[in-house]
Amino acid sequence: MTDSADWTTALVSARQTLVRASTAERVADILRDMVMEGRVLPGAKLAEDSIADALQVSRNTLREAFRLLNHERLVVHELNRGVFVRLLTEADVVDIYRMRRALEGAALRFWGESVDAGRPPAVSHVRSAVTMGVAAAERGDWDGVGTANMHFHRSIAALADSTRIDEIMSQLLAELRLVFHVMPTVRDFYEPYLGDNERIATLMEAGRSQEAVAVLLDYLDRAEDQLLRQFASTAGRRSEHADPAST
Amino acid sequence: MTDSADWTTALVSARQTLVRASTAERVADILRDMVMEGRVLPGAKLAEDSIADALQVSRNTLREAFRLLNHERLVVHELNRGVFVRLLTEADVVDIYRMRRALEGAALRFWGESVDAGRPPAVSHVRSAVTMGVAAAERGDWDGVGTANMHFHRSIAALADSTRIDEIMSQLLAELRLVFHVMPTVRDFYEPYLGDNERIATLMEAGRSQEAVAVLLDYLDRAEDQLLRQFASTAGRRSEHADPAST
DNA sequence: GCATATTTGTCCGTATGTATA
DNA sequence: CTATACATACGGACAAATATG
Numbered sequence: 001m002t003d004s005a006d007w008t009t010a011l012v013s014a015r016q017t018l019v020r021a022s023t024a025e026r027v028a029d030i031l032r033d034m035v036m037e038g039r040v041l042p043g044a045k046l047a048e049d050s051i052a053d054a055l056q057v058s059r060n061t062l063r064e065a066f067r068l069l070n071h072e073r074l075v076v077h078e079l080n081r082g083v084f085v086r087l088l089t090e091a092d093v094v095d096i097y098r099m100r101r102a103l104e105g106a107a108l109r110f111w112g113e114s115v116d117a118g119r120p121p122a123v124s125h126v127r128s129a130v131t132m133g134v135a136a137a138e139r140g141d142w143d144g145v146g147t148a149n150m151h152f153h154r155s156i157a158a159l160a161d162s163t164r165i166d167e168i169m170s171q172l173l174a175e176l177r178l179v180f181h182v183m184p185t186v187r188d189f190y191e192p193y194l195g196d197n198e199r200i201a202t203l204m205e206a207g208r209s210q211e212a213v214a215v216l217l218d219y220l221d222r223a224e225d226q227l228l229r230q231f232a233s234t235a236g237r238r239s240e241h242a243d244p245a246s247t
Numbered sequence: 248m249t250d251s252a253d254w255t256t257a258l259v260s261a262r263q264t265l266v267r268a269s270t271a272e273r274v275a276d277i278l279r280d281m282v283m284e285g286r287v288l289p290g291a292k293l294a295e296d297s298i299a300d301a302l303q304v305s306r307n308t309l310r311e312a313f314r315l316l317n318h319e320r321l322v323v324h325e326l327n328r329g330v331f332v333r334l335l336t337e338a339d340v341v342d343i344y345r346m347r348r349a350l351e352g353a354a355l356r357f358w359g360e361s362v363d364a365g366r367p368p369a370v371s372h373v374r375s376a377v378t379m380g381v382a383a384a385e386r387g388d389w390d391g392v393g394t395a396n397m398h399f400h401r402s403i404a405a406l407a408d409s410t411r412i413d414e415i416m417s418q419l420l421a422e423l424r425l426v427f428h429v430m431p432t433v434r435d436f437y438e439p440y441l442g443d444n445e446r447i448a449t450l451m452e453a454g455r456s457q458e459a460v461a462v463l464l465d466y467l468d469r470a471e472d473q474l475l476r477q478f479a480s481t482a483g484r485r486s487e488h489a490d491p492a493s494t
Numbered sequence: 495g496c497a498t499a500t501t502t503g504t505c506c507g508t509a510t511g512t513a514t515a
Numbered sequence: 516c517t518a519t520a521c522a523t524a525c526g527g528a529c530a531a532a533t534a535t536g
Contacts, residue, residue: 022326023524048502058525059502060307067311071318079269080502080532098409102353110345162345168415270504295522305505306522327512327522 024064027057031065035074035085036174038181042087046075073175088179090231096172097224103169104153105217107160112209123204125155130201133194142187146180149190152197156216183230193219271311274304278312282321282332283421285428289334293322320422335426337478343419344471348464350416351400354407355463359456370451372402377448380441389434393427396437399444403463430477440466 021029031051034040052062066083069075075083114121129152136144150173157169180186196219203212278298281287299309313330316322322330361368376399383391397420404416427433443466450459 049500060526061524063503064310064314067314071314081534082502095409095411098357098407099411102357102407102409102412103349106349106353110349160345160349162342162349164342164346165349296520307506308504310522329522 022064023057024061024068027055027062027065028068030055031069032072032074035069036177040085041181042085042178044085046083046085048082072171074178086175086178088175088182090228092175093179093224093227093231096175097220097227099168100153100172101217101220103160103165103172104156104220105213107157107165108209108213108216110161111159111204112213115207115209120207121159123201125158126152126204127201129155130197133190133197137191137194142190145190145194146186149193149197156200179227179231182234183227189223189226189230193223269311270304271308271315274302274309274312275315277302278316279319279321279421282316283424287332288428289332289425291332293330293332295329319418321425333422333425335422337475339422340426340471340474340478343422344467344474346415347400347419348467350407350412350419351403351467352460352464354404354412355456355460357408358406358451359460362454362456367454368406370448372405373399373451374448376402377444380437380444384438384441389437392437392441393433396440396444403447426474426478430481436470436473436477440470 031046040046046066048059048062052059055062066075066077070077070083074086076086077083111121129148132151133145133148136142136148153173154166154169157165180189183189196215200212200215200219203209203215278293287293293313295306295309299306302309313322313324317324317330321333323333324330358368376395379398380392380395383389383395400420401413401416404412427436430436443462447459447462447466450456450462
């Protein structure tokens with residue numbers, strides 16, 4: 001049961017195909033994957049005609065898929081101009097981390113309340129994400145470290161036992177991947193935080209929730225700082241970021 | 248400047264028309280208003296043909312509007328079955344309040360950090376929402392009290408200075424209105440909390456953020472409890488609540 | 495600054511598939 | 516099980532807005 005975190009996420013994505021999603025949703029899945037893998041870079045335009053042609057779907061269906069991705073904040077829709085892969089600003093990064101502190105902090109505090117009440121919820125998901133990250137680091141798989149780190153924070157948020165919080169967290173992490181694509185190496189970013197994750201998991205296993213919260217919030221502060229610095233140094237591309245009510 | 252809270256919300260909705268929203272968005276606006284005002288009750292089906300006919304828009308456009316409302320969780324979309332006004336469950340109420348505690352609590356704490364750092368942000372929005380509620384109560388306008396209460400909590404969340412948190416808060420409050428439509432009188436619900444809002448505002452003006460947080464979280468606990476009790480007593484209608492990946 | 499080409503926004507008609515009486 | 520109603524998806528059309536030379 002070391003990789004139980006993997007099972008659940010795998011099941012979640014599997015369910016989408018199980019319930020026989022609409023074509024618009026399947027198209028959105030394809031485009032989402034391309035965006036998340038960095039095959040289309042932030043700022044790039046997603047032209048209706050060519051994509052509808054390539055995927056063999058009607059423009060109407062494709063536009064429905066665009067709406068879905070727009071709501072996930074992965075693309076922006078500008079009236080009469082089309083849809084573009086989201087290009088995050090420094091303000092977005094600040095905003096996202098502010099939200100992460102709120103949600104992850106609250107989730108960990110909520111978990112702590114249960115501990116103090118004498119009925120400690122399981123920490124196994126958190127721990128398995130940590131070991132997953134360490135294993136990936138040991139074999140030099142820094143992409144795997146990034147994935148494990150996402151698992152870690154998703155399982156922290158999951159402690160709140162709220163589907164809405166889970167959903168928002170997934171969206172926030174997906175948005176952050178848009179930033180990573182504009183950054184040089186991923187190793188420099190994740191390596192310092194392997195220790196933090198380990199420390200948080202250990203504190204939780206010891207029932208010391210207060211300290212775990214403190215480490216987590218400090219972690220988030222530092223991660224935000226580092227990301228913003230990276231951002232400033234790679235301020236080469238800044239083209240469109242018209243911010244009108246995202247449609 | 249007593250009603251500055253009103254200005255901002257008015258501007259937000261005005262902006263939608265300013266940027267010359269697409270027809271899909273205008274249709275969504277109309278439907279949203281009808282749902283929020285309780286003119287179409289939770290569980291009711293929104294048939295494509297009749298609505299498209301009544302609003303004189305194509306079904307394509309209407310479907311785009313449905314997507315928007317679906318993302319706001321005001322309607323649910325069941326594949327090959329159509330769109331229905333959202334019907335909240337007890338689990339939804341629990342989930343929503345869990346999220347509210349996370350967001351409003353974090354916002355108030357964030358504000359407290361600024362206070363402790365010696366640069367106290369303005370509390371005028373919070374205070375004006377309180378006086379708005381008191382005034383409405385004095386003239387027996389319990390609908391106005393409800394609106395003022397929404398302003399109050401929105402301005403609490405706004406202390407986090409995060410557009411994402413603002414957005415989510417608005418959505419959560421909109422969802423809650425779906426519950427109110429299934430409830431008897433509104434007065435019994437809001438009256439007890441006028442005092443809480445007043446107390447929180449006063450504590451904030453005194454810079455006692457810790458205590459303000461405590462009162463707020465306690466307030467949310469009691470509101471959730473009361474709502475769940477109301478829910479149990481009005482458990483008359485429960486038809487569709489198929490929970491598949493909401494499309 | 496203008497004329498043209500391209501692309502989006504919106505609509506309609508229709509064929510197919512799905513759910514339900 | 517059949518029939519009916521409705522949702523899904525397509526392709527074509529045209530006006531309006533935008534981009535291009």
